Amino acid sequence: MRNYAVIGDPVEHSRSPGMQNAAFEFHHLGSPYVKYHVRPAELGDFVEFAKRQLAGFNCTVPHKAAIIPFLDEVDPDALAAQSVNTVTVDENGRLSGTSTDGYGLETALRENFGKDVEGAEFCFIGCGGAAHATAFHLARRGAKTIRIANRTIEKAEELAEKLSKCFPSLELDTASPRDNGTLSDWFARTNFLIQATSLGLKFADPPPFDLELLTPDLKLAVFDTIYLDTPLLKRAKELGLPAAGGSAMLLYQGAKSFEIWTGLPAPIEEMRAGMEGKPSC
Numbered sequence: 001m002r003n004y005a006v007i008g009d010p011v012e013h014s015r016s017p018g019m020q021n022a023a024f025e026f027h028h029l030g031s032p033y034v035k036y037h038v039r040p041a042e043l044g045d046f047v048e049f050a051k052r053q054l055a056g057f058n059c060t061v062p063h064k065a066a067i068i069p070f071l072d073e074v075d076p077d078a079l080a081a082q083s084v085n086t087v088t089v090d091e092n093g094r095l096s097g098t099s100t101d102g103y104g105l106e107t108a109l110r111e112n113f114g115k116d117v118e119g120a121e122f123c124f125i126g127c128g129g130a131a132h133a134t135a136f137h138l139a140r141r142g143a144k145t146i147r148i149a150n151r152t153i154e155k156a157e158e159l160a161e162k163l164s165k166c167f168p169s170l171e172l173d174t175a176s177p178r179d180n181g182t183l184s185d186w187f188a189r190t191n192f193l194i195q196a197t198s199l200g201l202k203f204a205d206p207p208p209f210d211l212e213l214l215t216p217d218l219k220l221a222v223f224d225t226i227y228l229d230t231p232l233l234k235r236a237k238e239l240g241l242p243a244a245g246g247s248a249m250l251l252y253q254g255a256k257s258f259e260i261w262t263g264l265p266a267p268i269e270e271m272r273a274g275m276e277g278k279p280s281c
């Protein structure tokens with residue numbers, strides 16, 4: 001059996017090997033999932049290696065867009081979003097790519113908040129690879145509105161333009177995360193607030209927006225894609241707002257990758273335990 005892998009730069013912190021090997025072991029397929037530290041300049045060499053030696057791999061930062069020119073086939077939404085996190089390698093070395101981040105987010109929202117995305121109003125803070133992939137998925141799944149606030153507002157405008165071409169009836173808006181008036185207006189109408197910047201990964205990071213804008217009367221659920229207890233999550237919980245971090249998103253994007261590669265059902269609880277570094281029972 002050929003191996004599977006996750007590639008990134010850095011990649012040491014990745015929880016994917018523990019999570020994926022728990023699934024392979026559950027199905028008596030050994031522990032074939034490894035991590036490779038691949039720097040941007042090494043991506044081409046890695047792809048040649050993968051064609052000969054791997055059956056599939058996950059891409060994390062900074063390879064989600066850079067991998068696309070190497071692929072023989074790309075899912076249209078992943079191509080439009082320029083974000084691929086799951087690559088399958090067939091016996092002939094042909095590579096096909098897709099993104100499971102949006103499925104991961106949708107399933108995490110359902111698990112954490114018991115709510116579906118169809119007809120829902122979303123507000124994204126941040127507009128990197130994760131926001132691109134998940135916004136396309138949510139639009140495909142029937143979201144009513146997607147509002148995007150990003151430090152580099154041009155990126156938010158570009159994503160909104162791409163989304164509007166693919167989904168003409170989707171309501172879209174963009175703003176700076178420093179525009180308190182607009183954010184406060186958005187929050188009053190939002191069902192899901194998705195924190196999709198990298199702010200909160202480091203202790204000294206500033207908040208992604210003015211946290212005073214969150215108030216207990218809001219009807220929104222707060223989801224931070226980061227899987228730490230960030231200041232945003234702490235504030236939301238203090239106010240009694242429904243709030244969750246990104247660990248379930250990580251779990252379900254990995255579960256979908258496993259199912260794409262193997263055609264087998266992902267053993268969710270075993271993968272969750274593997275992701276958290278716990279022995280599965």
Ligand SMILES: NC(=O)c1ccc[n+]([C@@H]2O[C@H](COP(=O)([O-])OP(=O)(O)OC[C@H]3O[C@@H](n4cnc5c(N)ncnc54)[C@H](OP(=O)(O)O)[C@@H]3O)[C@@H](O)[C@H]2O)c1
Pocket residue numbers: 061101104125126127128129130131150151152153155196197198199201225226227246247249250251253
């Ligand atoms: N839970 C999961 O399964 C999962 C999956 C994927 C990603 N994630 C998380 O999602 C987050 C974003 O990942 P990504 O892949 O989208 O990263 P990315 O492509 O590098 O995008 C980073 C985002 O953060 C913003 N940002 C970075 N530094 C900032 C600062 N100092 N001030 C304001 N904004 C700043 C960027 O704004 P600019 O555009 O202005 O630079 C951009 O919107 C990360 O925290 C990652 O851990 C979680």
